[in-house]
Amino acid sequence: MAILEVENLKTHYYIGDKPVYAVDDVSFTIDRNETLGLAGESGCGKTTTAYSILRILPANGKIVEGSVKLDGEDLVTKSMEEMRKIRWKKASIVFQYAMNAFNPVLRIGRQIVEVIQEKEGGSEQAAALTVAGLFEEVGLEPSRIDDYPHEFSGGMLQRAIIAQALSCDPRLIIADEPVTALDVIVQNKILDLLRKLQAKYNLAVLFITHDLSVVAENCTQVGIMYAGNLMELGSATSVFKESLHPYTYKLIGAFPSVTGPKRRLEFIPGTPPNLMKPPPGCTFHPRCPYAQDICSKELPKFEEISNGHYARCHFAGQLEFGGEE
Numbered sequence: 218m219a220i221l222e223v224e225n226l227k228t229h230y231y232i233g234d235k236p237v238y239a240v241d242d243v244s245f246t247i248d249r250n251e252t253l254g255l256a257g258e259s260g261c262g263k264t265t266t267a268y269s270i271l272r273i274l275p276a277n278g279k280i281v282e283g284s285v286k287l288d289g290e291d292l293v294t295k296s297m298e299e300m301r302k303i304r305w306k307k308a309s310i311v312f313q314y315a316m317n318a319f320n321p322v323l324r325i326g327r328q329i330v331e332v333i334q335e336k337e338g339g340s341e342q343a344a345a346l347t348v349a350g351l352f353e354e355v356g357l358e359p360s361r362i363d364d365y366p367h368e369f370s371g372g373m374l375q376r377a378i379i380a381q382a383l384s385c386d387p388r389l390i391i392a393d394e395p396v397t398a399l400d401v402i403v404q405n406k407i408l409d410l411l412r413k414l415q416a417k418y419n420l421a422v423l424f425i426t427h428d429l430s431v432v433a434e435n436c437t438q439v440g441i442m443y444a445g446n447l448m449e450l451g452s453a454t455s456v457f458k459e460s461l462h463p464y465t466y467k468l469i470g471a472f473p474s475v476t477g478p479k480r481r482l483e484f485i486p487g488t489p490p491n492l493m494k495p496p497p498g499c500t501f502h503p504r505c506p507y508a509q510d511i512c513s514k515e516l517p518k519f520e521e522i523s524n525g526h527y528a529r530c531h532f533a534g535q536l537e538f539g540g541e542e
């Protein structure tokens with residue numbers, strides 16, 4: 218059984234009584250020792266997926282359908298009290314902006330000690346020792362435990378939140394754009410650290426990013442999102458080398474090589490749809506060079522096209538990419 222099983226997840230926000238279809242039918246699994254990279258342009262529903270799993274959605278966000286099973290237990294039906302016990306202990310999150318993750322007026326070490334004591338009990342001294350060990354593990358001087366958040370650089374804060382994410386020995390870590398706010402050299406160091414810890418603790422990792430080159434280097438599995446839908450899912454090799462969805466193919470085209478220069482994501486004419494009013498049929502059809510009549514009428518099913526390789530496209534497996542360039 219996979220550690221995380223997300224099935225037909227639909228999460229909508231409400232503006233007045235009007236829904237924003239932020240996550241619309243997303244399914245994937247993550248095993249122990251596996252890193253799933255969830256990629257797609259800004260606004261496609263990645264963070265909403267993450268917040269749905271941990272049930273930390275803003276007040277106007279609601280899971281309207283689907284299940285999120287962690288070790289076989291459905292989190293969608295849990296009470297907030299039960300979720301508080303699960304967060305950090307069984308599943309934790311590394312936020313994009315670590316600065317916002319810590320209380321600015323409390324010492325960082327103190328905040329992690331509190332998480333450990335709340336979840337695991339035990340004495341303050343024991344928790345402080347654990348934090349010292351975690352600091353060392355993530356490459357922070359244990360003597361910095363008494364520092365305040367503002368005394369840390371961006372990279373150090375990211376290391377501290379990784380220490381906090383690990384503090385109660387979770388099975389699943391969700392990293393939501395963990396390096397986007399950092400400069401490239403620091404990015405690489407943090408990514409190395411995440412890879413090392415993932416392997417050491419056999420973690421299941423949901424790695425969220427808008428940057429496909431980061432996915433290529435860090436993930437065993439890849440999911441590609443567009444306008445609230447998961448469009449393609451499979452092993453990194455199959456998604457990168459044998460893309461099934463036109464959107465995936467176009468997105469990869471925006472990253473000519475994983476080590477080469479990144480181009481801006483202005484690669485497909487048009488813009489992603491307003492999620493309050495997604496187009497009928499396939500949400501990508503207005504921008505898809507391969508669209509046929511059916512694409513504007515019927516939402517394609519998310520189907521397994523070859524072993525473990527899924528796509529949401531009426532013509533998945535039938536298209537020859539590259540011909541229209």
Ligand SMILES: Nc1ncnc2c1ncn2[C@@H]1O[C@H](COP(=O)(O)OP(=O)(O)O)[C@@H](O)[C@H]1O
Nearest residue numbers: 230237239258259260261262263264265275492
């Ligand atoms: N609190 C909110 N209320 C209404 N719409 C929201 C809210 N938060 C996010 N959205 C919308 O939901 C969609 C998905 O957002 P998000 O999950 O943050 O995307 P991503 O992380 O991929 O950039 C976007 O269209 C965004 O504008």
Ligand SMILES: [Mg+2]
Nearest residue numbers: 263264265394
């Ligand atoms: Mg986001």
